[in-house]
Amino acid sequence: MTEQFNQQQPGLTAGAVFYLFGATGDLAKRKLFPALFSLYKEGKLAEDFAVVGLARRPRTNEQFRSDLYESISEFCRYKPTDSELWNRFAQHFVYMSLDIHNPDGFRELNKLSGELDAKFGIPGNRLFYLALAPELFGPVSFNLREGGLLESKGWHRLVIEKPFGYDLPSAQLLNEQLSQVFREEEIYRIDHYLGKEMVQNIEVIRFANAFFEPLWNNKHIANVQITLSETVGVEDRGGYYDKSGALRDMGQNHMLQMLTMIAMEPPSRQHPEDIRDEKVKVLRSLRQFASSDDVRKNVIRGQYAEGSLRGKALPGYRQEDSVNPESTTETYFAAKVFVDNFRWAGVPFYIRTGKRLPVKTTEVVIEFKNAPDHVLFSRKSSLSPNLLVIRVNPMEGIYIKINAKRPGSDSEIQPVAMEFCQSCQIGINTPEAYETLIHDAVQGDSTYFTRWDEVAHAWTFVDKIAAAWRETSSDLQLYPAGSWGPKKSDTLLGEDGFFWWPVNGQDEDNVVWVTNSGK
């Protein structure tokens, strides 16, 4: 059956069996179960679905449903207080103990699937969600085929979690394995940042506003700043993180994806492939670092040492569980990146991410070039650049900074901020990224999933940095936990005459706040 983007029934899901591999894991508990409940509660999941939880440890259906209840009570934006709704929802869930390496188990799973199709009136549609360690992605795919699970009449889709490889060669190997079983259009590679409301909003802000769209180029934009800062350390993921580091964990995927959304050309149609084609063009236009020196000059890396945040003492990265006490893995990086195409020639994109920074925030700042210093303005004050700030997370909204006359003064200019806080207005009703993405996958809409060529181009870019870093770790800077990372990342902008604009949560002086609520 040819995979198609289902545009006929927006909002409604075609019935499917969801196979949740890794059903006893952290991701299922914190994100996937809550997402399914929210979709059900909002009527985006009809009654013709079933979920099979799969992992090795034994669980009865009752135990599994009780795990489900706990997870939803703790992590979902809706609570399971309506017992009739809860019971209806829970009866769609069953559990089967299965080791990925056991082909007989997959044949049994196929039998169970037929029973679920019949019970819930499902037309053979199958969505395989792999919330598993990446080395299991290949074996699961082969066993799905061997077990006969891909022989049903309906569609078959594979949703896979990051990381998609460790570098380009390992990603290629993984892709070759998956391609032996699934076609590219059946593979949905998750990048949960693409499911975030404000990341999806970037396209609308850019293309639906007459006062941004004409200015969106190197004639008017001085620089772009993308910050993904976290207050948490590595928590209990030290084993994974120590092999990955910030560049692979956040840079290769979330940061480059956000950059493509900012920099891409308008797609010719609102179709997944057209949008992804435009994103690929941006990735292809990224200026590759020419040498290891070039990397060291333009990419700053750091690792948190002991420090404190809001009065709480924090350990250094090397003291964290499952981390090598002599580790040189970066928990922070900042880079100056160029998109070498006609629109963006000469505009620096500064990107940074780090753990144990003072504030949890994801923001994009578009800094516009100043208007000419007019004789009227230059006497009493200098102009501050206009800013458009897209706040992605945890606060969602838009903030614009413009210049206005200081009331009562002659021609004194002051910066004035206007803010639209989406999350303040919509509150808990903002869908979680995983809800949006699961819904899209069931609909067959792959717009906000990463296509293989995007992944490959992103690895090509990142591998050059990683290779330079492997040569020596002498450029790794330690920064105290709770600080804004290595001082050298300020120099990255300073040498171009710019600085990191304060993000939400940092104080900004001399700004008058005019919010959408008028307060």
Ligand SMILES: NC(=O)C1=CN([C@@H]2O[C@H](COP(=O)(O)OP(=O)(O)OC[C@H]3O[C@@H](n4cnc5c(N)ncnc54)[C@H](OP(=O)(O)O)[C@@H]3O)[C@@H](O)[C@H]2O)C=CC1
């Ligand atoms: N947790 C998170 O916040 C995020 C996770 N991810 C990605 O999601 C994936 C899952 O992560 P996470 O949930 O944290 O991992 P966990 O280690 O918490 O869970 C792993 C799951 O895999 C199951 N499992 C392991 N080996 C086998 C096997 N041989 N056969 C069957 N099941 C097996 C485990 O169950 P059992 O032991 O019972 O078999 C468990 O349910 C990873 O790829 C991770 O990188 C991505 C972004 C965020």
Ligand SMILES: O=C1O[C@H](COP(=O)(O)O)[C@@H](O)[C@H](O)[C@H]1O
């Ligand atoms: O993918 C990942 O993202 C989280 C940050 O996600 P957010 O939605 O909370 O901003 C990060 O903590 C984790 O290390 C990384 O694997």
